Amino acid sequence: MAADMDWERVWQGDFSQVQQSFHESLEVRCIASSGRGVITLAPLHAGELLLAERALQVAPEKDLAEMLQKQQTELDDLAWKRLDLMCDGGDLAVFSKPVALRAWPGEMGRERSSSSISLPSMRRKVDLNAYRCAPPVSDYAFSEGGTGSGTGEEERHSSYGVFPLASLFNHSCAPNMCKVLLADWVFLRAARDIEPLEELTQFYCDIRMPVEMRQKELSELFGFSCACPRCRFELQLESNDGDGSLELWRRFYSCEVPLVHQRFASELQGLVEAAEAAVKAKLETMDGRATSQCGHWALWPLVPALQQLAARLRLDGRLEESLELFRRADEVVRSVVPLSNIHLRLHSEMLLTCRSDTTLAESLWLVAAGFGSGLQVWQTLVGFRLPRLAARAASLPAPVVPGRCTIHFRWEEGLGSRSLLLWSAAFRSSSEICLDASKDVLICNAPNAEELKVSCSNVDVARMETKFSRKRRCLTVIF
Numbered sequence: 001m002a003a004d005m006d007w008e009r010v011w012q013g014d015f016s017q018v019q020q021s022f023h024e025s026l027e028v029r030c031i032a033s034s035g036r037g038v039i040t041l042a043p044l045h046a047g048e049l050l051l052a053e054r055a056l057q058v059a060p061e062k063d064l065a066e067m068l069q070k071q072q073t074e075l076d077d078l079a080w081k082r083l084d085l086m087c088d089g090g091d092l093a094v095f096s097k098p099v100a101l102r103a104w105p106g107e108m109g110r111e112r113s114s115s116s117i118s119l120p121s122m123r124r125k126v127d128l129n130a131y132r133c134a135p136p137v138s139d140y141a142f143s144e145g146g147t148g149s150g151t152g153e154e155e156r157h158s159s160y161g162v163f164p165l166a167s168l169f170n171h172s173c174a175p176n177m178c179k180v181l182l183a184d185w186v187f188l189r190a191a192r193d194i195e196p197l198e199e200l201t202q203f204y205c206d207i208r209m210p211v212e213m214r215q216k217e218l219s220e221l222f223g224f225s226c227a228c229p230r231c232r233f234e235l236q237l238e239s240n241d242g243d244g245s246l247e248l249w250r251r252f253y254s255c256e257v258p259l260v261h262q263r264f265a266s267e268l269q270g271l272v273e274a275a276e277a278a279v280k281a282k283l284e285t286m287d288g289r290a291t292s293q294c295g296h297w298a299l300w301p302l303v304p305a306l307q308q309l310a311a312r313l314r315l316d317g318r319l320e321e322s323l324e325l326f327r328r329a330d331e332v333v334r335s336v337v338p339l340s341n342i343h344l345r346l347h348s349e350m351l352l353t354c355r356s357d358t359t360l361a362e363s364l365w366l367v368a369a370g371f372g373s374g375l376q377v378w379q380t381l382v383g384f385r386l387p388r389l390a391a392r393a394a395s396l397p398a399p400v401v402p403g404r405c406t407i408h409f410r411w412e413e414g415l416g417s418r419s420l421l422l423w424s425a426a427f428r429s430s431s432e433i434c435l436d437a438s439k440d441v442l443i444c445n446a447p448n449a450e451e452l453k454v455s456c457s458n459v460d461v462a463r464m465e466t467k468f469s470r471k472r473r474c475l476t477v478i479f
């Protein structure tokens with residue numbers, strides 16, 4: 001995978017070095033059904049690039065289906081099959097055998113001589129799959145006065161693209177991937193650390209909306225009822241509100257925040273605290289099923305108010321309290337949509353509040369992981385609001401993406417043998433993985449990984465057998 005791509009050039013609109021590339025551990029498990037779409041076989045680390053794909057066609061939305069319909073004869077067989085299998089609303093069932101994304105669709109595709117894709121079907125494909133494209137430096141840079149790219153709002157939003165591989169990924173309202181669209185390219189990255197066999201998800205609707213609105217939009221536009229963990233949790237929370245104690249909390253969903261805009265900071269703080277207390281009390285009545293992640297999700301509606309409050313405290317010179325509130329908002333945002341524009345905004349605010357090197361390094365990492373590494377990329381997305389910090393940012397070491405990875409382990413008992421399975425996003429090749437033993441502990445390490453110690457009796461490293469799967473990033477140690 002092109003991890004060492006020169007992102008500064010990409011963000012300046014030079015795509016000459018970019019090639020279609022895939023993470024080798026991705027597998028397609030089903031299409032056009034509610035089952036799991038694309039999964040990973042390997043652990044992934046936040047910021048890892050999973051797919052770089054160029055659009056088959058980019059055009060104004062109204063022309064896209066017709067252009068693709070005409071263009072299909074010019075596509076090579078593989079591209080045509082991918083387009084043919086792109087979801088058009090029909091349910092094509094779960095496969096008996098998964099297909100690697102890089103080989104997609106393998107044997108699955110129709111032979112193209114049999115028929116061409118009809119215009120109505122192409123229209124459905126475009127409706128269900130097309131992404132809005134953007135020229136470099138556009139929506140991502142969010143200065144009020146434009147970005148200097150000279151493109152007007154209308155022009156920026158007039159192009160849509162069809163990406164047959166990227167559109168194989170299903171939706172979640174708390175997705176684990178982030179998507180960057182630049183010109184006619186899409187880049188998908190792991191937005192957080194992801195375990196082997198987890199489904200990879202992106203978002204199709206505005207995930208800032210309350211659950212009922214998200215459900216309505218996904219059902220009307222994409223024809224499915226979202227049953228992601230966040231929707232399930234929020235629906236359960238709402239259904240538990242027979243006594244109406246969540247009324248204040250509900251009013252905080254972003255659309256209502258302008259109403260509280262006029263209040264004094266202390267008054268707003270009181271309201272936020274009351275809403276938080278109400279939702280926390282409600283969580284406690286939910287038979288212990290609410291995880292800590294649910295606790296964060298429950299605070300999502302409060303994020304705009306937390307930001308407003310933090311900005312006011314900053315104006316009053318209460319910098320530490322302000323920073324603390326921005327951090328809390330960031331933690332909640334991270335649980336819903338990691339590595340997003342919302343973070344960029346929050347991190348800029350944090351930097352305006354406190355110009356410490358730690359906060360600056362965090363913001364450099366965030367940009368590198370979500371959008372591509374390089375000082376210029378940071379400058380384009382965040383630094384342009386903070387001119388006085390640019391020189392300091394340049395003096396900090398470039399952030400390493402991925403950062404330090406955990407090594408996971410599991411014991412497996414076989415017939416007459418015992419194996420230890422070790423896996424980590426940091427495992428690139430077996431030669432880099434170090435195994436050592438001291439007394440009753442087996443120690444495993446690799447570049448970029450946190451050292452792992454596993455209790456283990458009478459280990460003789462010299463007599464152990466090992467097998468390594470690069471695809472799964474898994475080392476099996478047989479004793």
Ligand SMILES: C[S@@+](CC[C@H](N)C(=O)[O-])C[C@H]1O[C@@H](n2cnc3c(N)ncnc32)[C@H](O)[C@@H]1O
Nearest residue numbers: 031032033034087129167168169170171222224
């Ligand atoms: C862009 S496609 C996603 C890939 C699709 N599963 C496929 O096989 O081509 C959008 C369609 O996938 C299905 N889909 C996506 N996310 C889903 C989810 N979370 N639950 C149920 N169906 C989903 C819906 O049929 C939707 O119209």
